Amino acid sequence: MPNEANFLDITLLxxxxxxxxxxxxxxALLNAAAYVxxxxxxxxxxxxxNHAERIAVMAALNIAHEHLSGNQYVPAEDQKIESEIGLDIDAVRRRICHMETELEAVLKPAG
Structure with missing residues (x-):
C-alpha cells in the first residue's frame, strides 16, 4: 500500500x-483497541x-453507556493494583494526561 504509515493493524478478540x-x-488508537x-x-x-458480532455489539453498547453515564470501566488488573496499594488509577491517568498536555505545549515549536 502506498500510504502504509497511515494504517495500523489492531487485534480485537x-x-x-x-x-x-x-x-x-x-x-491513542492502540489504547482504544486494547480497551475495546x-x-x-x-x-x-x-x-x-463465541459469536464475535454479538460480543462486539454488546461491547459497543456497554462502552456507549459508560461514556454517556460518566461511568468509567476499570480493568481487573487496575482494580487489583488499586486494592493492593491504594492507588486511584483514574487520578493517575488524569495526571498523566495533564502532564502530556503540558509537555506538548512546552515542546511545541514556536511559530
Missing part, C-alpha cells in the same frame, strides 16, 4: 483488523459466547 490511522494518533478488546473479552467470558 483474536482477529486482526487494518484501520486507517494518522501517525500521530497511533498510540478488554471489553469484548470480558463479555465473551461472562456470557460464554
Amino acid at each position: 483474536g482477529k486482526e483488523y487494518r484501520v486507517a490511522c494518522p501517525p500521530d494518533e497511533r498510540a 478488546d478488554g471489553k469484548m473479552r470480558d463479555i465473551a467470558e461472562k456470557t460464554k459466547s
Whole structure:
C-alpha cells in the first residue's frame, strides 16, 4: 500500500483488523483497541459466547453507556493494583494526561 504509515493493524478478540490511522494518533488508537478488546473479552467470558458480532455489539453498547453515564470501566488488573496499594488509577491517568498536555505545549515549536 502506498500510504502504509497511515494504517495500523489492531487485534480485537483474536482477529486482526487494518484501520486507517494518522501517525500521530497511533498510540491513542492502540489504547482504544486494547480497551475495546478488554471489553469484548470480558463479555465473551461472562456470557460464554463465541459469536464475535454479538460480543462486539454488546461491547459497543456497554462502552456507549459508560461514556454517556460518566461511568468509567476499570480493568481487573487496575482494580487489583488499586486494592493492593491504594492507588486511584483514574487520578493517575488524569495526571498523566495533564502532564502530556503540558509537555506538548512546552515542546511545541514556536511559530
